[in-house]
Amino acid sequence: xxRTTTIGAAAKAAGVAIDTVRYYEREGLLPVANRSSxxxxxxxxxxxxxxxxxxxxKALGFTLGDIAGLLQLQDGGGPRQQVREMAxxxxxxLDRKIRELTAIRDTLVALEQQCHGSGTVxxxxxxxxxxxxxxxxxxxx
Amino acid sequence: xxRTTTIGAAAKAAGVAIDTVRYYEREGLLPVANRSSxxxxxxxxxxxxxxxxxxxxKALGFTLGDIAGLLQLQDGGGPRQQVREMAxxxxxxLDRKIRELTAIRDTLVALEQQCHGSGTVxxxxxxxxxxxxxxxxxxxx
DNA sequence: TTGGAGTCTGGACTCTACTTCAGGGTCAAG
DNA sequence: CTTGACCCTGAAGTAGAGTCCAGACTCCAA
Numbered sequence: 001x002x003r004t005t006t007i008g009a010a011a012k013a014a015g016v017a018i019d020t021v022r023y024y025e026r027e028g029l030l031p032v033a034n035r036s037s038x039x040x041x042x043x044x045x046x047x048x049x050x051x052x053x054x055x056x057x058k059a060l061g062f063t064l065g066d067i068a069g070l071l072q073l074q075d076g077g078g079p080r081q082q083v084r085e086m087a088x089x090x091x092x093x094l095d096r097k098i099r100e101l102t103a104i105r106d107t108l109v110a111l112e113q114q115c116h117g118s119g120t121v122x123x124x125x126x127x128x129x130x131x132x133x134x135x136x137x138x139x140x141x
Numbered sequence: 142x143x144r145t146t147t148i149g150a151a152a153k154a155a156g157v158a159i160d161t162v163r164y165y166e167r168e169g170l171l172p173v174a175n176r177s178s179x180x181x182x183x184x185x186x187x188x189x190x191x192x193x194x195x196x197x198x199k200a201l202g203f204t205l206g207d208i209a210g211l212l213q214l215q216d217g218g219g220p221r222q223q224v225r226e227m228a229x230x231x232x233x234x235l236d237r238k239i240r241e242l243t244a245i246r247d248t249l250v251a252l253e254q255q256c257h258g259s260g261t262v263x264x265x266x267x268x269x270x271x272x273x274x275x276x277x278x279x280x281x282x
Numbered sequence: 283t284t285g286g287a288g289t290c291t292g293g294a295c296t297c298t299a300c301t302t303c304a305g306g307g308t309c310a311a312g
Numbered sequence: 313c314t315t316g317a318c319c320c321t322g323a324a325g326t327a328g329a330g331t332c333c334a335g336a337c338t339c340c341a342a
Contacts, residue, residue, distance in 0.1 A: 007319070017301080019302085065298095070268070074268060080267075083268060091250055098239055104235060121220070130194055148288090149287095181290080
C-alpha cells in the first residue's frame with residue numbers, strides 16, 4: 001500500500017548501484033522484491049532503509065556475511081547481546097589490523113630513513129633491510 | 142655450478158608453498174628455472190634469497206606488482222631513489238588506511254558503549270546508529 | 283627392483299563483492 | 313507512434329594471489 005519506487009530510484013536513494021541491489025537480492029540480503037505489472041522490481045521506503053543499512057555496515061568494515069547475520073537478527077528480533085558481540089568482534093579485528101599495519105609502517109619508515117636515496121639500488125638499505133625484517137605473514141591489505 | 146636444490150627444498154627454505162614458487166615463475170617474479178635431466182626445476186641460493194625477498198616484501202604489504210617493480214630495479218641496478226619513492230608511497234598508503242580503520246573502530250566503540258546489551262534488537266543503538274553514521278565508502282578491509 | 287616421496291603439466295577452482303554483457307521488454311513524453 | 317530512458321534475464325568476467333587436481337613421470341633408498 002505504501003508508495004514504491006523502481007530499482008533505479010531506490011538505488012540512488014540508498015547510494016548504491018542498481019546492479020548491486022539485484023546482487024543483494026540474489027544473495028538474500030534483501031527480500032525478493034515485488035514486481036509491477038510490467039515485471040519491474042518495486043521498492044518501499046523500508047527497502048531503501050535496509051539498503052542504506054547495508055551500505056553503512058559495509059563502510060564499518062563488516063562483510064556481507066556479517067551483515068546478513070545482523071539483518072537476520074533484525075528480522076527475527078534476535079537478542080541485542082548478539083549484535084554487541086558482533087560489534088566487539090569487529091573492534092578486536094580492527095585493533096589487530098591497526099596494530100599490524102602500524103608495525104609494518106614503522107618498519108618501512110625506519111628502513112626509509114636509513115636510505116640516503118642516491119646511487120643505484122646495490123646495497124640500498126631498504127632492499128637489504130627487507131630481507132632481514134621479521135613480521136607476521138599475510139597482512140591482508 | 143653452484144649447488145642447487147629442487148623446488149620443494151627451495152620453497153621450504155624460503156617459507157613459501159611449492160605451488161607459489163611455480164606461480165611466481167609464471168608471473169615473471171622469478172626467472173624461468175633451469176631443469177635437471179629429469180625435468181625438475183633447479184634452484185640456487187640466489188633464487189631462495191629472491192623468494193625470501195618476495196615473501197618479506199609481501200609481509201610489508203607490497204603487492205606482487207610492486208614487488209615486480211622492486212625486483213626489476215634490483216636486476217637492472219636502477220636508481221635507489223625510486224626504491225625510496227615506492228617505500229614512501231607505501232607508507233602514505235598505510236597511514237591512510239590506519240587512519241581510516243581507526244575512525245571506523247572509534248565509531249564502533251562509541252556505538253557499542255551506548256548499548257546496554259539486553260533485550261531484543263529492536264531499538265538497539267548499534268543497529269540504529271549504523272544508519273546515521275557517516276564514513277567514507279569502501280574501507281577495503 | 284620396487285615403493286614411496288617428490289615433481290611435472292595444464293587447467294580449473296577459490297574468495298568477495300560486485301560489474302559487464304547481450305538481447306530483449308516497459309514506460310512516459312512529445 | 314516513436315524515441316529514449318529505464319528495466320529485465322542468465323551468464324560470464326574482474327581483481328589478487330594463489331590453491332588444488334589428475335594422471336604421469338623421476339628419484340633415491342632398501
